[in-house]
Amino acid sequence: MRILLTGGTGLIGQALCQHWQHQGHELWVWSREPSKVLRLCCGARGIAHLPELDGTPLDAVVNLAGAPIADRPWSTARRQVLWASRVDLTRTLVDWIEQQPRPPRVLVSGSAAGWYGDGGDTWLDESSPAGATDFGSQLCIAWEHEAERARSIGVRVALVRTAPVLASQGGMLARLLPLFKLGLGGKLGNGQQWMPWIHIDDQVRLIDHLLHQEDCNGPFNACAPEAVRNINFTQTLARSLHRPTMLPVPAWALRLALGDMSVLLLAGQYLHPQRAQALGFKWQHPQLETALSHLLMKR
Template identity: 80%
Template sequence: MRILLTGGTGLIGQALCQHWQRQGHELWVWSREPHKVAALCSGARGIAHLHELEGTSLDAVVNLAGAPIADRPWTASRRQVLWRSRVDLTRTLVDWMAQQPQPPRVLLSGSAVGWYGDRGDAWLDESSPAGATDFGSQLCIAWEQEAEHARRFGVRVALVRTAPVLAPRGGMLARLLPPFKLGLGGRLGDGQQWMPWIHLDDQVRLMDHLLHHADCSGPFNACAPEAVRNATFTQTLATALHRPAWLPAPAWALRIALGEMSVLLLGGQRLRPQRAQAAGFAWQHPTLAGALDQLLHPPGA
């Protein structure tokens, strides 16, 4: 297949490029720094502008672009950056797809579990309504709406609502490991908020599954089937590292430091990956303890 990726130099994008390069697919990555693509994205060619693909017939587009959402507080200027890098970029991408003589058959478009907002203890699946109560949720809603427009010209659209990804390098786990290795980790707030997660390998395998199954359309929760609270997550991580976890971060301190962005840490979603399960996807790392053991103590290490 001929595949165009946005966000290809990110954590998930790099892993997808490695996976699809091994399968023999042709890969292009639309990037602000195309000269870095060859080194970061195995087997991919970097492009700075979509018109560089003129005359190339693509089979699929994978849209993962987006400035990091948790790097800094959501000031007015930062919200603009986040909106442009997701919503506006997706609009540009879909408009370009519509102009092609033969549009790609499928669009896999990124989203996040923040689409649901902070929903307490309620069980959620892909049929649940959106949150729309905070900026993160509103951002995901608008992001998905732009991607959905590709259906108007016959493209199959799958929306991947990704949970925090656990990876050997990068992502959430890389931020947590330094304090937890020093025994300085702990729950966030009261620790009762639900914390969906997914192993990077399963994220890649799920997206590959969605790419190759023509009946997979609409939203899919990219999360492990085991739902855990933050307190369970932090204790499981500390146990895997043989360290204590007795330094909680007070909710009031997180709200003062982060403002509305604190919902990413103090809010949660009790998610089921119902549609992925119904589509026949099988997880390699369905439990948190098993996933962390594989990441922190890989065979042969």
């Protein structure tokens, strides 16, 4: 297949490039720094501008671009960066797809579990309503809306609502490990918020599955089938490292330090991958304890 990827230099993108290069696919990565693509993306070709591919017949586009959402507080300027890197970029991408004489057959486009907002203890599958009350949810709603426009020209669109991804290098786990190795990890707030997650290998396999299955349309929750609360997650991670969980972080401190962005840590989604399960998708790492053990052995 000929695949155009956005977000190829990110955590998931690099893993996808490695996976698809081994399968023999031909890859292009749209990037602000195309000179880095060859090194970071397993030999994929980098492009700085979409018109460089005008007239090139593509089989698929995978859209995962987006500035890191948890790197810094959501100031007005940061919100604009997050919006531009997801919503505006996806609009530009779909506009370009619509102009091609032979559009790709499929667009797999990123989204996030934050689409549902703070779901409390409500069971959430792909038929559940959007949250729409916080910036993260509004961002995901607009992001998906722009991708959905590709349907008007006959492109199959699959939306990947990704939970926090666990990987041996990078992502959430890399941020948590230094504290937990020192025995300084702990629950966030009261620890009762649900915390969906997915192993990087299963994230890659699910996106690949959606790319190749012609009947996969609409949203898919990219999360492990085992749902855990934050307190269970922190206890399991500490146990895997043979460390205590000594320092819980009170909700007020997170709100004071992070402002609106604290919703990423204090809100939760009791998320279930119902549509992936209905497809017969099989997880390699469905349980948190074994997933963490696998990743920690690779560090």
